[in-house]
Amino acid sequence: xxxxxxxxxxxxxxxxxxxxxxxxxxxxxxxxxxxxxxxxxxxxxxxxxxxxxxxxxxxxxxxxxxxxxxxxxxxxxxxxxxxxxxxxxxxxxxxxxxxxxxxxxxxxxxxxxxxxxxxxxxxxxxxxxxxxxxxxxxxxxxxxxxxxxxxxxxxxxxxxxxxxxxxxxxxxxxxxxxxxxxxxxxxxxxxxxxxxxxxxxxxxxxxxxxxxxxxxxxxxxxxxxxxxxxxxxxxxxxxxxxxxxxxxxxxxxxxxxxxxxxxxxxxxxxxxxxxxxxxxxxxxxxxxxxxxxxxxxxxxxxxxxxxxxxxxxxxxxxxxxxxxxxxxxxxxxxxxxxxxxxxxxxxxxxxxxxxxxxxxxxxxxxxxxxxxxxxxxxxxxxxxxxxxxxxxxxxxxxxxxxxxxxxxxxxxxxxxxxxxxxxxxxxxxxxxxxxxxxxxxxxxxxxxxxxxxxxxxxxxxxxxxxxxxxxxx
Numbered sequence: 417x418x419x420x421x422x423x424x425x426x427x428x429x430x431x432x433x434x435x436x437x438x439x440x441x442x443x444x445x446x447x448x449x450x451x452x453x454x455x456x457x458x459x460x461x462x463x464x465x466x467x468x469x470x471x472x473x474x475x476x477x478x479x480x481x482x483x484x485x486x487x488x489x490x491x492x493x494x495x496x497x498x499x500x501x502x503x504x505x506x507x508x509x510x511x512x513x514x515x516x517x518x519x520x521x522x523x524x525x526x527x528x529x530x531x532x533x534x535x536x537x538x539x540x541x542x543x544x545x546x547x548x549x550x551x552x553x554x555x556x557x558x559x560x561x562x563x564x565x566x567x568x569x570x571x572x573x574x575x576x577x578x579x580x581x582x583x584x585x586x587x588x589x590x591x592x593x594x595x596x597x598x599x600x601x602x603x604x605x606x607x608x609x610x611x612x613x614x615x616x617x618x619x620x621x622x623x624x625x626x627x628x629x630x631x632x633x634x635x636x637x638x639x640x641x642x643x644x645x646x647x648x649x650x651x652x653x654x655x656x657x658x659x660x661x662x663x664x665x666x667x668x669x670x671x672x673x674x675x676x677x678x679x680x681x682x683x684x685x686x687x688x689x690x691x692x693x694x695x696x697x698x699x700x701x702x703x704x705x706x707x708x709x710x711x712x713x714x715x716x717x718x719x720x721x722x723x724x725x726x727x728x729x730x731x732x733x734x735x736x737x738x739x740x741x742x743x744x745x746x747x748x749x750x751x752x753x754x755x756x757x758x759x760x761x762x763x764x765x766x767x768x769x770x771x772x773x774x775x776x777x778x779x780x781x782x783x784x785x786x787x788x789x790x791x792x793x794x795x796x797x798x799x800x801x802x803x804x805x806x807x808x809x810x811x812x813x814x815x816x817x818x819x820x821x822x823x824x825x826x827x828x829x830x831x832x833x834x835x836x837x838x839x840x841x842x843x844x845x846x847x848x849x850x851x852x853x854x855x856x857x858x859x860x861x862x863x864x865x866x867x868x869x870x871x872x873x874x875x876x877x878x879x880x881x882x883x884x885x886x887x888x889x
Contacts, residue, residue: 446611610785617782
């Protein structure tokens, strides 16, 4: 297929399914915590605006959660079908870590999800709020275990190699490996930012359409406060993560910087733009800022970072890809910070809900958090190459022995099925967003004789009709 062998197709297939899947958990993590805050404000103030916002975002959360579960199931099977070498080599460590994720996080979410989605009129307010908190906690616990497993693949420790298999000898070292704290904070914060701009873009859409109800204004204001506070924090976390990566994966940093060789004792410049050429072993058309690379990466003006030519060619990541994916992530992060600062200026001028150019900007920034997550994920995973377990197992040795035809057919099937199923789901999700917050009508608990009953499935939490309420009046 397109001149690619089975190994390359297996990598593309996993990257495709991961890229689809990561979008939904990122929004789920942020929205679950957002719902917890909304319900807490409702319980504290009894202001109906918070209740209306809760039920509006609960419907969107339900659809997103359902698509996230479906897309995630496929990835677990791929470890066995396409990456049997990895499963045989590291399964005794990654298997239990993913099992802990199911036993703690997923069971916690599943146990309280039904109460959260369908129990508003069936249980007391305290129990319902507790359920919302448990679902939010479950999403964060899921992030904890998945990042522990993935971080071990980047900075493995706490193991022994017995009969060409990784055997855990210290689970605390396995879980709390050197890169885990930085990657966990970076990913969790990225998920909050992705949800922030999703919520902010929804509010901007309605403000541009003249819908300035209290619910719309409050969710837009909350999103902008979150952007103002969290985006700069993410930059600080990213800097710490970069220093950690320089220590444990210096080849990745060299590839990200497009830095090929050190000249005498000169400090490392920062290459803003250029085109790293893996064959020519140089970054063409480089636009450099002297000293800045050393200042950012080592926090000094004289230290150097390792250069790509100091690593064997077979151990170098693809600098062409990670150089640009990293810059896309950073550019989007800077735009998020700019959005937060702009919102603060408008807030002081009391024009936050009237400045249409700002609303257009926030609307365009709606997918920025998700795009930044994807760009960062590509940087992290491609930068780890050619290793699947860094320094221990090469990616080519981890793939299953499939033929090119089999991998081509399965990849095409994934593209068609994912494009159709999740395309429809995304359209449905956007329709829910476009409808906007509606006044929530309290009603008696369901379940009595002759009363309709809602099927206990996540998508049932979303309305099936998109009729304009004004048309019914």
